[in-house]
Amino acid sequence: MQCKELESVLETQGLGQLSQDARLHLATCGACQGLVADLDTIISAAKALPAEVTPPDRIWISLRAQLQAEGLIKEPVEVADPSSWWESFTAWMKPRAFATVAAAALVLAAAVYVTRRPHNPSSGVAKNQPAVESARPAQPQVTASAPASSPSPVNVRPKGPALSKEKDLAPSPSESASFTLNQAELDVPNMQLAGNSQVDAALRQNLRTLNAFIAECEQHLKQNPQDEIAREYLNTAYQQKADLLAAMMESGRGDN
Amino acid sequence: MCASSVISGTTLGATRRIRSISGAATGQLARQRPAQPVAWTEAEAIRLAQAGNAAAFEFLYQLHGRRVYALCLRMVGNPADAEDLMQEAFLQLFRKIGTFRGESAFSTWLHRMTVNVVLMRLRKKSLPTDSLEETLEPDAENSGPKRDVGAPDLRLSGAVDRVNLERSIEKLPPGYRTVFVLHDVQGYEHNEIASIMGCSVGNSKSQLHKARTRLRELLQEEIRQQAREERKAAKTPSGSLE
Numbered sequence: 001m002q003c004k005e006l007e008s009v010l011e012t013q014g015l016g017q018l019s020q021d022a023r024l025h026l027a028t029c030g031a032c033q034g035l036v037a038d039l040d041t042i043i044s045a046a047k048a049l050p051a052e053v054t055p056p057d058r059i060w061i062s063l064r065a066q067l068q069a070e071g072l073i074k075e076p077v078e079v080a081d082p083s084s085w086w087e088s089f090t091a092w093m094k095p096r097a098f099a100t101v102a103a104a105a106l107v108l109a110a111a112v113y114v115t116r117r118p119h120n121p122s123s124g125v126a127k128n129q130p131a132v133e134s135a136r137p138a139q140p141q142v143t144a145s146a147p148a149s150s151p152s153p154v155n156v157r158p159k160g161p162a163l164s165k166e167k168d169l170a171p172s173p174s175e176s177a178s179f180t181l182n183q184a185e186l187d188v189p190n191m192q193l194a195g196n197s198q199v200d201a202a203l204r205q206n207l208r209t210l211n212a213f214i215a216e217c218e219q220h221l222k223q224n225p226q227d228e229i230a231r232e233y234l235n236t237a238y239q240q241k242a243d244l245l246a247a248m249m250e251s252g253r254g255d256n
Numbered sequence: 257m258c259a260s261s262v263i264s265g266t267t268l269g270a271t272r273r274i275r276s277i278s279g280a281a282t283g284q285l286a287r288q289r290p291a292q293p294v295a296w297t298e299a300e301a302i303r304l305a306q307a308g309n310a311a312a313f314e315f316l317y318q319l320h321g322r323r324v325y326a327l328c329l330r331m332v333g334n335p336a337d338a339e340d341l342m343q344e345a346f347l348q349l350f351r352k353i354g355t356f357r358g359e360s361a362f363s364t365w366l367h368r369m370t371v372n373v374v375l376m377r378l379r380k381k382s383l384p385t386d387s388l389e390e391t392l393e394p395d396a397e398n399s400g401p402k403r404d405v406g407a408p409d410l411r412l413s414g415a416v417d418r419v420n421l422e423r424s425i426e427k428l429p430p431g432y433r434t435v436f437v438l439h440d441v442q443g444y445e446h447n448e449i450a451s452i453m454g455c456s457v458g459n460s461k462s463q464l465h466k467a468r469t470r471l472r473e474l475l476q477e478e479i480r481q482q483a484r485e486e487r488k489a490a491k492t493p494s495g496s497l498e
Contacts, residue, residue, distance in 0.1 A: 007465075007469075010465055011462050011466070012458070012462070014461065014464075034411055035469070035472070037411060037413060038412040038413070038472045039468050039469070041412045041413050041416055042412065042421070042440075042475070043468070045416045045417075045418070046421065046436070046441050047440065047441075047443075049418065049421070049422070049441045050326060051441055051442045052322035052323050052325075052326050053322060053326040053329055054322055054325070055321050055339065055342060056335075056339065058339075059321075059339050059342055060314065060321070063343050063346055063347060063350075064310070064313070064314070066343075066347055067313060067347075067350055072308060072313075072350055072351065073308055073313060074308030074309070074310075
């Protein structure tokens with residue numbers, strides 16, 4: 001075999017599958033040995049080059065814009081990261097939780113308003129509370145009538161005083177509304193409400209004003225439980241506070 | 257031109273090889289974007305991309321972008337042109353993705369488009385002697401490797417580093433360069449290169465051998481040039497540079 005023939009073999013078969021003749025020639029020809037050694041060196045060096053190179057992010061950004069411009073992309077490009085589904089879920093829930101708190105406060109405020117309204121519109125403020133009080137004993141009577149149909153000792157037992165006691169221990173709707181709003185308010189102090197410090201200060205000032213007004217109404221109602229106007233003011237103040245808290249939390253959520 | 261002919265299909269070996277490439281790329285993608293690659297196979301992403309799903313486009317881009325960018329970079333030698341060519345290749349791919357029927361591997365299809373885009377660009381920029389036609393069907397007298405019979409036997413062993421290898425690759429004619437990068441750098445087999453380049457397996461082997469021997473010459477010249485510069489620097493007095 002001659003050098004040209006070996007090269008032809010290398011061209012068609014590569015370096016890995018040399019015939020007996022080719023190996024014999026290679027063993028005796030220094031020039032071909034040099035050629036094969038150099039080709040091995042080149043192959044090894046080429047394999048050491050990275051087969052993958054990370055492209056700059058701007059290529060995809062530009063490509064995406066082009067795809068959108070040409071209408072090839074038929075939906076928003078944002079890819080939801082499934083690994084952070086919990087964060088997405090909580091982020092989705094957070095404003096709804098605040099809205100729920102605000103709505104619950106409003107419902108409670110409405111409940112307070114409805115339950116505390118005088119049952120007899122014609123009666124005066126002073127007469128309303130006794131009317132409510134006189135209605136309370138009626139509940140044990142209803143319960144007491146049950147034994148007629150059911151002889152169970154549990155139902156026969158008079159419940160009037162016990163019920164009355166439970167009612168005394170349970171928070172009133174007004175207190176529940178106040179508690180709910182105070183719980184919601186706990187999140188507010190550490191929250192940066194808005195990017196603008198003036199708006200932030202104004203929101204906090206409004207909250208302080210409302211709190212002071214609510215405290216004043218509550219104090220007044222403790223001393224004068226029959227004062228329906230004060231109760232109405234209090235309910236309105238609760239509603240305003242719920243609205244304000246919802247607005248503050250929404251503002252804080254948006255900025256944080 | 258043979259490079260623009262239709263890909264007829266891939267062999268089992270080629271398909272297996274491409275799958276392994278996709279798997280590796282998926283692994284890299286999984287490190288970057290944890291859950292998305294697990295959720296989709298390449299076939300699903302292709303189907304979704306055909307329907308215009310943006311995330312599927314991005315998935316395919318992330319899956320193959322690194323290899324395509326490396327190919328472009330090796331072919332043109334500078335990042336700015338490589339970015340431009342990569343974007344053009346993917347744009348063509350996504351424009352035509354609706355026509356992809358899976359007769360060939362998606363990776364092969366993409367690389368073929370990339371090679372065509374790159375060679376088209378190089379043909380516009382280069383001299384007529386560097387054209388694809390000449391490098392794919394070389395003239396035996398002019399395009400084959402030259403062997404200087406009387407030249408000193410300069411061995412490359414120990415003298416080839418990444419810098420002079422990359423510089424020499426850039427000097428290869430585009431056709432040689434493409435086959436060399438695809439085979440020796442990116443690890444494609446000759447049947448895959450034949451599909452990508454639109455030529456025969458034998459032609460791919462021949463091109464590769466000629467690319468290697470031409471590269472040998474270029475590297476020898478590079479090393480000689482370095483040696484000359486070192487000798488020149490050694491002869492130059494230290495104060496004469498100022």
